[in-house]
Amino acid sequence: MTAFTPSRRFFLKGAAATAALVPVAAPGFARVTPAADPFIEKLIKSMSLEEKAGQLSIYGDTTRFDGPPINPTSEQAQGKEKVKADIAAGKITGLFNGIGVAGGRELQQVAIERSPHKIPLIFAGDIIHGVKTTFPIPLGESASWDTDLAMRTARAAALEATAKGLHWTFAPMVDVARDQRWGRVAEGAGEDTYLGIQLAKARVKGFQGDSLKAETSVVACPKHFAAYGAVQGGMEYNTADIPETTLREVHLPPFKAAFDAGALTTMSSFNDIAGVPSTGNHYLLTDILRGEWGFKGLVVSDYTSEEELILHGFAADGADATAKAINAGCDMGMQSGLYMKYLPDLVRSGKVKLAVLDEAVRRVLYVKKALGLFENPYRSLDLTREQTDIRRPETVALAREAGRKSCVLLKNEGNLLPLPKSGKKIALIGPFGNDKANCPGPWAVFPDVESCVTWEAGFRAVIGDALTVVKGSDVEAPIEGGIDAAVKAAKAADIVVLAIGEAANMSGEAQSRVDISIPAPQLALAEAVAATGKPVVVLLKHGRALALTGAVKEAPAILATWFLGSEEGNAIADIVFGDYAPQGRLPVSFPQASGQEPFYYNHRITGRPQISDDKNFKARYREVTNEALYPFGHGLSYSTVSYGTTAVNAPTLAMNGQIKVTAIISNTGSRKVHEVVQLYIHDKVASMTQPIRALKGFQHFDLEPGQNTTVEFTLTAADLAFVHPNLRASAEAGRFDVWIAPSSTGGTPASFDLIA
Template sequence: MTLLNPTRRLLLQGVSAAALVAVAALGVARAKATGKAVDSIEDLISKMSIEEKAGQLSLFSDPTRFQGAIINPTSEQAATKDRVYADIAAGRITGLFNGIGVAGAREMQKIAVEQSPHGIPLVFAGDVIHGLKTTFPIPLAEAASFDTDLAFRTARAAAVEATAVGLHWTFAPMVDVARDQRWGRNAEGAGEDTFLGSQFAVARVNGFQGSSLKDDTSLLACPKHFAAYGAVQGGMDYNTADIPETTLRQTHLPPFQAAFDAGALSTMSAFNDVAGVPSTGNHYLLTDILRGEWGFKGLVVSDYTSEEELVAHGFAADGADATAKAINAGCDVAMQSGLYNAYLPDLVRNGTVSMATVDEAVRRVLRVKQALGLFDNPYRSLELDREKTDIRTAETLALAREAGRKSIVLLKNEGGLLPLSKSARIALIGPCIDDKYDYPGPWAVFPDIATCVTMAEGFQAAMGADGTLTMAKGSHYESLYDGGIDEAVRAAEASDVVVLVIGESAGMSGEAQSRVDISIPEAQLTLAEAVAATGKPVVVLLRHGRALALTGAANTAPAILATWFLGSETGHSVADIVFGDYAPQGRLPVSFPQASGQEPYYYNHRATGRPQRTADREYKARYREVTNEALYPFGHGLTYGDISYGATMVDAAKLKWNGTVGVSATVSNKGRRAAHEVVQLYIHDRVASLTQPVRALTGFRHIDLAPGETQTVTFTLRRSDLEFMTAKLRFAAEPGLFDIWIAPSAVGGIPASVELIA
């Protein structure tokens, strides 16, 4: 199963290569726009002072146009406008991030191209993680759609909005594979699986960058965090990642390589260390692998002050030492710390850093600016009209609603409680049902909060005058309040069915929001128990940015939906599914454990010498309190149909080394409602030179099934699908037997086997 859309990937690779290889004169067009003659990149570098070169390697937050939430440990508005303008004129800034607004950007760009020593344009960047003014589902939620075309379209729409407000570059997608749900930044990624993560990495890069990086709506992608940030110990943000190199290369690096193959020309170094070497000072990662093995031609930017943090790591003695170690390792651009401006000139003069190293970093930065078309037109994506016409369009809002409903996962539906009737008496209960501030979700920096559609608004719009909707908050997210429980119980008692919206607040997920306990907060569990005690049927709608460990009434409710943080159109998206206007599509990109103490927990763990089987309790690889089975496994998701799978079949018992084998199964809908099914292909290598995962996702297909319909779904298996990272640090397949499942999740399906022969 090859990565998504090779035609589009090759097209983007061709565009990027052409932009980077052809270092021609930078153009009459820009000379006409700025009144300055423009030299080639090499001529520019030869004429720049070391101070000006350091400026091209220094990126800062924008205090002049900041309109969003403070998302970093120091204020985005620490510098004054006058200081920023003076630094631009002096050539001490390569670009600014997290400020929006075309008029201000044009003013600063005019200073850069007309007053700075060499007229080098600024690049404007921002954290556009899951939309700008229109917010889409958080990336983890969108990964639950298993729909890479959807991810491409939402990234494309986000790029249109972002470029309309004057941005050229986004610090996304996050492609870290994360297998410990205690880590708050699970919300930004695509989950626990490398194959799925690679597919979404490609889709999002293609969506952000479009068909040409020079297009006014193209947004430079920045896959992050390089590398292995998702492997931080204990799921604690900024912690160390102590993993074997085989795991680094098998699990954590492939989504990055897929993103770079798709044409991404920037990446961000990670906060964490890998095997004791912090990523921002890690020559092996940033130079040997990234540039040497992979031939990456783009730039590396540090995460927020991560080059300065080499000192706190104990890897550098002081700011000067941190600067030298970061740039010598291959970190081209320092974000926010100002260390490169402060120390690079003297480090070059005293020989600690070579001028050749600095020149190569500057060359990468200028080539990326050239690839973006900024030398040809410094005012690209700085058009005042687009700021009015390309934000929150009807098409974009419709896409947000579609993305939301496709991301919802039906976890449980005992007795066919769902979908609900719009004429029912419904009690809508929970702390977030009308809290607009919670609806954009974590890492939404520039949202239009006032227009977010809450659960209350979505249900009211769907039900109209047909039914009765009673609402009660019941509790805060993490605490009770006087009378809240009593109000919720009264609402439940007056209803036919309760829709209980519980889980995390947006502030409980994202950066710096690691959790020891991934259960629902105690106050909301108390609310759930009180509502369940009324005896009314309960539908639980989970709000979350990670997999959760469900207990008590939150677990025993007859119907449970994973509704994540879905963004601007949340209320409409949820109502579309709850009332059955659309079939549920979502599948879990993360495993739900039975208890927090099982973390890190993921489906494709390696086989052990004492595997637990159903009846085993002692002297096996398991905990005393729970079995090793997931509460809800990776890939799980129900429909409103009644879906059954036939046995997995292969069209040949042996797979030749350069051949193919067809793998198929019948999938049937025996129910009375149409269904959308995500059919998944898994493999297991029975005997290998390194222990292998018990299952590994290798492909998936989307099918629609009418009531009573059966379809045969076929995959083509190749040797490349059976490769793994060997002890020699290269991908290879080994002859032998492989188990194969076509299944609805990582634990389903009736297997077949095939033998790979050399």
Template structure:
């Protein structure tokens, strides 16, 4: 029941697109070589140094690329930009190839083009799908202005092990939040119509369960039951497809021993059979070729056959489809109908993009100049950066700082840094327009001479005399702002970490500076949750700032000096120690749960409790907030009815706040054990000092459903707990009972 079968399973026939006469005419005129070409995508080596992005492969000259396009052997190129070059490439496809089928230009634009927004994990801290939609829309405008039709984003993996480097690219550990953001980003990228000149095709990735790799190790195996696959990892993809996404990318990992790129159950039975997905599947970079290294395919022809038969339509970079598909069909090893169906899906997507009507869409020299780094886009980058920051600690209301009257020592490798503001997967940023922490703070201070900037250490190495200089600066200051954390190259693809801590040279810097005795504000830069220790953990104030992008300095000045109040909430749990990973709030119960008064023979580590240092959903403001008791409007929920859950939230402080109220549920007894809490709702409210508001949520039985042993989403009658709370571990609970419907038997007591 839990195995992901490698062969076609009964029950779901491979869905076929409705026959479009235009597309069928093209397919009928194609040679096998041209069909294979429509299923092959390559890095654009004519307009960009592709080896800076992906692993090196055989170099292809501009002339060779143009020749392959003219022969109809390329369907798309990726990670090249520039309107003039794009028009030349497209002209070759449209005017020199036999059938004139246009190219798609694609790119790994994960969180911004020229204007860079916070990494997706950081933006997820806003808990705001509208913000995610707006930044995706702004990114689409910029990337389409530079000639891109298709972005390999959003990353919708649910990541529960912070050692995994690609946590930075995704939306965190929670399925509900991840699904909201996945749909929002798809809507932002694709706009009101895919045919619009400023819209780009979204590609939610990595399909599927890449965030579940064992040990947080990149490219590793995933060993989970199919119930977990369907309940935790698949919903964000389904949300993205329901929002209109017409492409997805297969993941590098195996699931139950079957690599995703060769997984018929995943790519055909579920994606096309159950979900009726009409779009295309593209392999990740050479992931079809890697079926051989996985031990799943014997050689290149075997890998190509298994990948396309499983449902992978486009081969990225390996050249396997161009090399092997024609001969596989001629030999009878591969049914040409399988190839035709893949080509049909690719041509359908090109038609939906409007490329047959206007092959030169998004290749406009006026837009290339006009739509880059507009004032509105830059302002949005500043807003999104502010709203991504999470205030973790603020002892004695140290923050916000005054703009005058106090000397500030900005210490750490990220104080003046301009090279590590963007984070991973930023290929084409405007590096001349980035705002560093130092620049932002100096611009905001009444007297810029109040700020002293000292590096103190490198990111992963000490600096000669660095700590002495930092200590001297701290002694001369009234307050220390310590800018420390991870470099941009420490997160992202192939950047798994054994210890998710502040690098030792920076930790040593923090200890020395803290010993001076001045108030310390820690600004963490990071692409994952970190296990904080020593002087960093004990600092007077701590902010999780992730990688905030182009407007980092201005956004941080807004927050540090109180022009804005922090409102972010953690999309990932901060563990007490690296050894707690994988760590996530919505874990299942155990028969021997640790309690505060009894730890013997309980589920626990010897060194730390099972709690997070800072839990999912946690975040402070500059105000003071109180939550009243959670209430339900009825003790029993009928099978087809609804229940209203509410709580009164009050601002008991002296500053206006933006609060993010969260609704959690717990199915107390089920046929399969369910998480101790699960997020089911988010409300954003603004509260003036002394103001209170009642927040309400509505639940139906559909919100209470889980994936049962029959692999169906179903609710079961019984008792449920609910919390309206500021985080996943706070709040008081209320409870109600879901009653069985007509013909529904109670399954439990």
């Protein structure tokens, strides 16, 4: 482990709801607030209503640049003075998505010297996968299935974020996403709840470090609360219409894990659930979050989501939206300005109780105090650190490590990979061969694009002049003469590497896709190159699982590379030329066709599963089988690994006992291998239909050629539990299948009985 020491969307223009998602006889939970702190209580008592509303209002930072403008315009100068005046008046609690220490110190000085109660600002940002050093997109890094790696990259991102003057990150995104049409799949951990839980905990620990008061720590903000990954049709900002059992079993556990790991903030989601928008959902933000879970931190709206209660048809106007949001439990409004505009009069009129306002302010001040801002308002505003802690050599090395560990080898017929370092001419063809702009990927707000290593640079560092690079086509449009040039280059080469896929602006927020295949101009390029008969390696750049077709699907070797960040070219070259073997595993299922979405491995079994050659009257589509093209958990290496039969150490498991599950895995190839061994279960008969398989554990092993080892997992009744209609999780007695496997479709199962 490398030891580190010390818009939300680029500023787009842009009633206490007590109805439960499903009616249940739930107790009336009291609002949970931080323990009384004399300092905070005295401060609240002395504040005006306007100043309290200001502590609940955060805005995009239009004043801080990455270094001051050489000749700021009059409009910029006037805008900065307006922001400073609002800070001095106590109307702003903090700013987001601006960086720069000098500017931060200037603004903080206004807050602590001129505002009514000298309350420091909090500076926030979308630090999703790095700052100046960018790491793989979260979905790509999740393909490593490596919680230690996720913790270290979050720690490194926090190091750079605090060096640039930030205290708070709007990350990690912990939404479970089962529809690859949704662009924000790129920000999360994929389709599985268990994997999402492990990565959520790791990322929170990485961002927050050992102490939130440390100069190098940022407070984490798991988002989007809740079920944003369940939007219908994978369409951004859409509704999520799911049973509460699914909400609690699939979508809420990663949040609970993140809060248990110490996260002190969360962000409400844009979607509604069963007709109630999250930002105005009292049952979600108060009964569950505060009442059941005891969460003591703050809830911030997503960008103007409190104002969007009006467009949802849930609120009549701005005042109504403000009342419904804060009464529901949304403590801080982002960007809309509604809280500042309406809260004082809403309290005076009695539509919002003073106690509700004070609770929200208390939570905000609690987080600021936890960060040490009252003791040291200039923490993380160090001009020296801004120079020394950006793109440190160990941070850059970590980006390269994370990149190569995120690559997933989907296919490798004839052991085409790794490629030889000498004796062969290689043509790198496609729009991403010599492209820096797309290396950071979506939701890289502050990247140092110039420092990004292209695929060409990474390859050329290994094979030099044996490499020819031809673009062939743009991402979504043909280039005149591009295919002819690509075919010529392919014919002159021994091996073709196709650099194709999605651009960064095709994934991420507001980038839902109807068709998740490779764009047509690139498919035409792939067909033309394949027709030359030369061996083809496909390198995919993407922010989601893709539906592969034609020459891309039929290529003998396919490597999923996602968006790997600053060291992308070096990381891919490390894998392609065999300095390291791929070890990634898919965190999402690759469908055979876009029309299969939403598609995920742990689906429930129907009464007519496709279990025979008879295709009539089965749960299936006419054109394809129900299998994934590449399943969740899949990933090849440059060696071969065999899995022995899964075994259990007893035929039964008591409700208060445990059972050992074992299998022997062997490296049967000629190269060292890093294997990610996975544990799955299936409840064969239950009072509610159960997933065909469910991930319950994974372990990492390094095996030398010819080496074998016995893998062991332990299961208890808690691992076998599911959420019942009474909204409580428990296991039922009965028979279970269990697999130790290389993917969600592999392995030979064992069975045991859970007994009461």
